[in-house]
Amino acid sequence: NAGVTQTPKFQVLKTGQSMTLQCAQDMNHEYMSWYRQDPGMGLRLIHYSVGAGITDQGEVPNGYNVSRSTTEDFPLRLLSAAPSQTSVYFCASSSGRISGANVLTFGAGSRLTVL
């Protein structure tokens, strides 16, 4: 199993450009989420989804859009990139059961630089 796959691993954008970070999981997980990691800030939740067709905002959603048309995919879109969006982005998924035993499986991360 590939787990959680993020593409691209690295990307450089100019201010105002748009792009999509791709995230795919092959574990049939219901729950998927996007975090950003900035130096000295830990990881902060951007958006999450509890199933196909359902998305919600996290702690830092501004400037990002998401959609969940399939169970497997959860892309993160930057419509007009800003230097403040320079960060490392992580996609994570879990089976979504409320038992609490579930652990988030993280992708390898995508480093985005906005000039």
Add this chain to the structure above:
Amino acid sequence: AQTVTQSQPEMSVQEAETVTLSCTYDTSESDYYLFWYKQPPSRQMILVIRQEAYKQQNATENRFSVNFQKAAKSFSLKISDSQLGDAAMYFCAYRSLQGGSEKLVFGKGTKLTVNP
């Protein structure tokens, strides 16, 4: 909203020694989960250990153990017999059980250096 505080931005330990990383959190909930994640230079987030708040027994995973003090809202990680491969950023994280969400709230991390 819940918050997680890691008061040690950096720590160092000699190989084979023991080190303890601190984590405190703020919540009004009685049931929740706590996690420690390791992030080596490869950037991959790796689960080290987890603790369920309703369990009084401290979790252990081989050389890793926690000291969970629910009343004090403290969740420290002890690494015994430190190895060079333990060098990484360590993040403490909180997960609420309300709303059925898998959302994690992370601390800012502690960078652990292991000296040979």
